Amino acid sequence: MKNFSCLTVMTCLLMCSAYARSQDLSRYDLSTNEGVNAAREAISGKKLDEGSKKCVRRNSDLPQIVAVGGSAFDYGCLFQGVFVDSHYFENGDVALSQKALDALGWRTANPEERERLARLWVENGLLPFFTVIAQKNEDFQNRSFQPPQAISKESGEIIVTLWISLPIMLKGRHYQLLEYRFSKDGELLGRATMENVALYK
Numbered sequence: 001m002k003n004f005s006c007l008t009v010m011t012c013l014l015m016c017s018a019y020a021r022s023q024d025l026s027r028y029d030l031s032t033n034e035g036v037n038a039a040r041e042a043i044s045g046k047k048l049d050e051g052s053k054k055c056v057r058r059n060s061d062l063p064q065i066v067a068v069g070g071s072a073f074d075y076g077c078l079f080q081g082v083f084v085d086s087h088y089f090e091n092g093d094v095a096l097s098q099k100a101l102d103a104l105g106w107r108t109a110n111p112e113e114r115e116r117l118a119r120l121w122v123e124n125g126l127l128p129f130f131t132v133i134a135q136k137n138e139d140f141q142n143r144s145f146q147p148p149q150a151i152s153k154e155s156g157e158i159i160v161t162l163w164i165s166l167p168i169m170l171k172g173r174h175y176q177l178l179e180y181r182f183s184k185d186g187e188l189l190g191r192a193t194m195e196n197v198a199l200y201k
Contacts, residue, residue: 024145026086036066036083052077058126061120064103075167091115094187100125101186114149118158122180123148133163139173139199156184161194172200174195 029035029040033056037048051071055078058066064085069077081090084103089096104117123132136145148162159166166174177195182188 009179022085025083025088026082027087030066030083030086036068038082040068042158048062055129057124059124059128062100062104062124065125067099067125067140075129079129080124082125096180097121097126097188098186101182106186111152111156115152115158118160119148119162120178121148122160122162126180127164127178130167131165131173133165139175139197143197157189158184160181172198174198 009088012165015102025039028039030039033053034184037053041048050073055069055071056066056078057068060198066083066173067079068081068083069079075155079087079091081093082096082100084099087099089099100121101117104121106114132148133140133145134147146161148160150158150160151191152158155189159179161177161179163175166176175197176193179190179192179194180188181190
């Protein structure tokens with residue numbers, strides 16, 4: 001009986017998650033932050049705090065995508081999910097990256113273009129509230145550094161690696177070298193922190 005109850009709860013959660021993703025949110029004007037936040041409140045069933053209302057990011061290179069987050073005292077905004085066209089996908093949703101990349105033209109793109117799209121998606125879709133380090137700065141003068149890059153494998157898998165700066169709310173300066181792996185179908189296969197750097201002066 002206990003196992004049956006657990007199974008019922010899990011099934012309900014999966015169904016609710018699928019329902020949230022399939023909701024047609026086109027009645028909200030997602031071209032405005034007000035419309036995006038109204039849609040977020042409708043999805044969650046509760047009001048957003050004032051800090052979280054400011055956690056909305058758009059990028060001209062990702063025209064159909066709006067990234068959103070929640071306000072956190074130490075980090076500013078924490079990534080929560082994205083709107084792709086008129087549908088919302090939460091962070092952690094297995095369909096998140098694939099749906100976003102499909103909207104950007106992944107299926108018909110050649111390998112070189114897929115590398116570009118994967119980089120754009122990581123930098124502006126999955127990491128919208130962090131600073132990506134594109135060029136070596138003074139903190140890397142005596143450390144190994146690489147600019148953001150995307151590399152294709154023979155299997156069609158694409159690996160994106162890049163340095164980010166963690167929020168200035170933290171004491172000192174903090175950097176991470178991150179790696180994201182995408183399948184040839186645009187599915188996010190994994191994310192890893194390859195290196196941490198903390199500087200205190």
